[in-house]
Amino acid sequence: MDILTHFSIFLVGYTLFSAVSLAFTYVFFLPDLKKNIYSKLACIILLFGLTCLQLCHYLSLTSSFDALSNQYYLTCLLLVPASFYYFSRFVLFVETTLQPKLLAHLLPILSGFFLPEKIVPPMAFIIGFAYSFWFIHLVLKSRTDQDRYALERFFFGLFAILALPMLLLIMMIPYIDNTIFYLVYGISIGISMLLVSTAVIIFPEMLSDIQVATQMAYAKSTLSDIDVEVKKSQLETLIEQENIYQNEKLSLRLMADLLDLSAHQLSELVNTQYGFGFSRFVRKHRIEQAKKLLLSEPNTSVLAISIMTGFQSQSNFYTVFKEETKESPGKYRSSRLKS
Secondary structure, eight states, rough: OOOHHHHHHHHHHHHHHHHHEEEEEEEHTTSSSSOHHHHHHHHOOOOOHHHHHHHHHHHHHHHHOGGGHHHHHHHHHHHHHHHHHHHHHHHHHHTTTOOOOGGGGHHHHHHHHHHHTTTHHHHHHHEEEEEHHHHHHHHTOOSSOGGGHHHHHHHHHHHHHHHHHHHHHHHTTGGGGGHHHHHHHHHHHHHHHHHHHHHHHHHHHHHHHHHHHHHHHHHHOOOOOOOHHHHHHHHHHHHSSGGGOOOTOOOOHHHHHTOOOOHHHHHHHHHHSSSSHHHHHHHHHHHHHHHHHHHOOOOSOOOHHHHHTTTTTTHHHHHHHHHHSSHHHHHHHHHHHHO
C-alpha cells in the first residue's frame, strides 16, 4: 500500500505540471486546431477540476482529510464531466455558441449541493461515462474508413480500460476503505494525463484531425463556390512538384493561404478528396519521400532524412513511419537493400 500511496502522490505532482502544460499548449499553440473562447475556457476548467481532485486525493492520503465528505470535492466530481462535455462540444463543433439549452448540462453540478453525499460520486461517474461514450461514438461515426484510425481507437481503448474499473469501484465505496478509492482514482487521473500528454507530444495533429473529420461529417459544405478540381490540382502541384511538405512549419493555415482558401475549406477539400485530414495528407507525402530517400541514399542517416522530409523530430519520424509502413525506417531500408 505504501508503494501505491507514493506512486499516487507522485502522479498528483505530475497532474499539476501536465495540467498547466496542456492548458498552455491548447490555448497558445496547436495552430491547425480551430478554437474559440468557449473551448479554451472549458479546457481550463476541466484541467482545473482534475487538479483540484488530485489535490484532495493528496490531502486524503497524507492527512485526516476525507475528500468524499467534503462538498468542494463532490462539486469537482460533477464539474469534471460537465467541463469535458463542453470542451468536446466546442472542439468538435467550433461554430457552436453557448445556447440556453446547453446550460442544462450544468444542472447536475447545482443538484450536487442538495443531494446526499453518497449519491454524488456514482452520479458523477455515470454522467462522465455517458459523455465519454457520446464523444467516442460521435468521433468514430464520422470516420468513413475505420482502419485508418487505429491510433485513435488505441487511445480510446486505454481510456475505456481506465474508466470501467473506476465505474465499478465507485459503486463499491460503501463497502471499501475510502483510501482505496483515492489511490485508484488518483492513479487513473495521473495515467490519463500521461496518455493525453503523450498524444499531444507525439501526434499534436490528432485533435485537429478529429475536429476536421467531425465537421466534415456533420457540417454543411464550404466548397459550394470553389472549383474543387482546380484547387486539388494546385494542392498536388505544391506537394508533388514544389515539395512544400519539406517545410517543417507547414500548417493548414499556411497551405490554405497559398491556395487562397480558408483553413476550413482546405480541410474539407482534403478530407473529401483523399479520405483523411490535412495532417495525415502531409504525413503520407513525407513518408513516401522518406521511403525513396532511404533506398536511393543508403549512406544518409535516418536523422538527416527525417529533417529533409519536414519532420520536426526524429522520434516523431520513427513513430509516423512505423504507423504508415508497419516497419521502422532502419528495418525498411535494410530489408529492401538486401533483396
